[in-house]
Amino acid sequence: MTVHMGTMTKLKRTAPTILVDMDGVLFDWGSALNRKLLELDPAFPVVAEEDRHHFDYFYVDGADTETIHRAMNSEGLYLGLEPIPGAVDALLEMEEAGCSVFLCSTPASQNPTCASEKHASVSTHLGHRWIDRTILTNDKTLVLGDVLIDDKPVITGAMEPVWEHLLFSQSYNRYITDKPCLDSWDGWESAVENILAEQKAA
Template sequence: MRFEGKKIVYIDMDHVLCDYEAGFNAHQTKYPELAYPQSQPGLYIGLDPMPGAVDAFKWLSAQPELEVFILTSPSEKNPHCYSEKRQWVEKYLGMETVNRLIISPHKDLNRGDYLIDDNVAGKGQDHFEGELIHFGSEQYPNWQSVTTYFSNLAAR
């Protein structure tokens, strides 16, 4: 197997790597007449990273026992999200991470050990075969708590 002996970690983008809420609110202000302001180009590429997200992604990716991928769902309201999410990854995580971007509305189809996501259901998270790390929850409220969790796993 290609990643033999390594744990596969998937990380969601919206509300996990990217501050979708702030970006959506700004887009809503820019396009107040639209029911779905997220349908307009510029939303996804304009998102800021969540606090600590870029450093945490790089730290996780540097762990020799892990293979880290981005697993994000597309927006049905914005066909531009496919290219803009790819551009966001290049902008904040580098060209070497672009080939680790997976865009799928069916997160349970991906085989892996960990899924870091802000939702526990809706896009297959509840059927993911590995452990769901619920980002933004009481147990994992931020990136520091997630990296601490993985640090403790590595120390075992």
């Protein structure tokens, strides 16, 4: 995908900071979890990502929660992450367009290797320098930025966030209708531009 000169000039002038969530936005976490679940129990009733209707995986019908806990806390889960189509290119394009881009992700506190494996996956798919652009936090409202691209339906924390939430569309967040959405990475430029233009006008 090429970044249009008009966009580049505009973004360079404002040098916006874009925060990008990892699971369900940069990486296909749900599919990696499903692979782990099937390793633990080949008969596990996994739900394909496009059919999942709850952000919280524990709502899967007929699922054994103990197996879900084991899969979520298993070593290697976050090493097996594959990028969501277009995500890696989009992040590099954002940088090229003059944005300051950071990954912003919450490590699973019960999974002892989650944080280090997230760093490893970032290094594998984006390059080692992106580890220095990765913010692991349990409260994203404490992080400064102009836009946060995240698949979580509602993000709360200790502060009123300064960023605007651009919801990365997934089957489990389609009921949210009062936020700007990014349906696929192809559309990042216009979605981000719209938010920045509204912020500037406010």
